[in-house]
Amino acid sequence: MTSKQKPASTGVEPPPAAAGGRARAKALTPAERSAIAKKAATDRWSVEAPPAICGSADSPLTIGGIEIECYVLKDGTRVITQASFMRSIGRNPRGSGLADENLPPFLRTQSIRPYITDDIVAASRPITFTLPRGGRAKGFRAELLPVVCELYLKARHDGILPANQEHIAAQAEILVRGLAQTGIIALVDEATGYQEIRARDALAKILESFVEKELQPWVRTFPDDFYKEMFRLRDLEYPPKDGLGARPQYFGLFTNDIVYKRLAPGVLEELKRVQRKGKTGKPKDKLFQHLTQNTGYPKLREHLGSVVAIMKMSPDWDTFKQNLDRIHPKYDETIPLDFDAR
Numbered sequence: 001m002t003s004k005q006k007p008a009s010t011g012v013e014p015p016p017a018a019a020g021g022r023a024r025a026k027a028l029t030p031a032e033r034s035a036i037a038k039k040a041a042t043d044r045w046s047v048e049a050p051p052a053i054c055g056s057a058d059s060p061l062t063i064g065g066i067e068i069e070c071y072v073l074k075d076g077t078r079v080i081t082q083a084s085f086m087r088s089i090g091r092n093p094r095g096s097g098l099a100d101e102n103l104p105p106f107l108r109t110q111s112i113r114p115y116i117t118d119d120i121v122a123a124s125r126p127i128t129f130t131l132p133r134g135g136r137a138k139g140f141r142a143e144l145l146p147v148v149c150e151l152y153l154k155a156r157h158d159g160i161l162p163a164n165q166e167h168i169a170a171q172a173e174i175l176v177r178g179l180a181q182t183g184i185i186a187l188v189d190e191a192t193g194y195q196e197i198r199a200r201d202a203l204a205k206i207l208e209s210f211v212e213k214e215l216q217p218w219v220r221t222f223p224d225d226f227y228k229e230m231f232r233l234r235d236l237e238y239p240p241k242d243g244l245g246a247r248p249q250y251f252g253l254f255t256n257d258i259v260y261k262r263l264a265p266g267v268l269e270e271l272k273r274v275q276r277k278g279k280t281g282k283p284k285d286k287l288f289q290h291l292t293q294n295t296g297y298p299k300l301r302e303h304l305g306s307v308v309a310i311m312k313m314s315p316d317w318d319t320f321k322q323n324l325d326r327i328h329p330k331y332d333e334t335i336p337l338d339f340d341a342r
Contacts, residue, residue, distance in 0.1 A: 050074050051130045054192035060084070061191035063178035066171065070142060071129065072194040078185055079127055079139035089148060090171035104140060111161050112151040120147060142188045149176050203266050210263065210296035211270045216289045221297075222255075226304060229311035230254065233320050258307055258324065260287060263299055265331040303328065 055071030062068070069084035082104070083093040091106055104124050107116060126138050149172035155161040156169040179187070189195040227247060231238035240246045260268040271291070276284040291297040310327060314320035 049128045049130045049136050050077075052079075052132050054132075054194040054197065056132065056192075059191060059193075061187055063088075063187070064174040066174060066178075068145075068191075070188045070191060071131070071139070072188065072192050072197075073127075073129055076198075077127065078142035078188040078192075078194075079129060080142050080145060080188075081137050081139045082126065085140055085145065085148075088145065088171065088175065089152070090168045106148055107151075109165065111155045111165060114160075115151045115154050120144075120151075123147070142184045145184055146176060146179050148172070206264050207266055207270045209294075210267050210292060210299070211274060212290050212292045212296065213274065215276070215285055216291070216293065216297075218286065218289055221286075221288050221300065222304065223308060225308045226311075227251075229308060233311060233314065233317040235317075257330070259300070259303060261330045262324075262328045263296070263303060267296070 050073045052071035053074050055069075057069050060067040060069050066088050067084075068088050069081045071079050071081075073079060080088070085104075086093040086106055089106060102121065103116075104126060107120075107124060123141060123144055126140060128136055128138050131137050152161065152165070152169045152172045153176065156166070161169055186195075189198060228238055230251065231240075234248075236248070256268055260271065268287075271287045274290050275287060278284050288297065288300055291300055306328065307324065310323050311320055314323055
């Protein structure tokens, strides 16, 4: 009887780190190993699947009776889920067409191959993202939808679309017609509610570029002609008897209306928010001392020059305000139209 021989040693010992890792793994319970694996998977998907911040399956975009499930990702990318993309053009969500892993299912059909460019292929890469309520989904850029519609319409126009795909062209025509007046991006933003976030983000960027957090040194900013013309338009004596600094208090309200409300959206409110106040609530510094040197202050100087020019060409206050409203309307206000003007 021969005894079993032990396998010959390779002479290579496992590195200490590997041996330690195996030892730790053996010491873990099955539940602990499962928890670690789940955490690793979650961390991996959190990197690979950017989160959707707007959108819901319950509030789809509807175009011509066609419902489209869409979302806006954290980086601003607008996506349509793959299944919804397929259904919107009349394709089976599970359909694949010709086998081609470089193309999404809705492009894997021979009839539209002649029209598919390298740019379309690059734009049609799938995007895996995290849904607002958790879980992952696969989608495509919303801008791709009208492009794909045009491919099927082109194939139909050239007479190479097979009869069993005529319904796809019909769906594409409905979508293209619905997108004729408003672009897909605007429609997705409206359906998902992203337009409100987009507006807030845009306003924040404007205020950041116009309003300085730290107080800037005082420099002479408003030209004498600004007040000289305001006195004239208000039919007041100039210079005032008590000196140039003796201006009516309501001139401050006029200045806010004529100048700061017309610089950029929200700027006046933000300037008032950061303006320092004394114990009595009286401002300790001028609004323009909180404008940024690279954007806000130059914009103010430019605006003042234009305002003074409008003042000089206006015979009275009412005419001046009409001219000002036409040339520099206040933000978030509708310009009145004079339909009787000839």
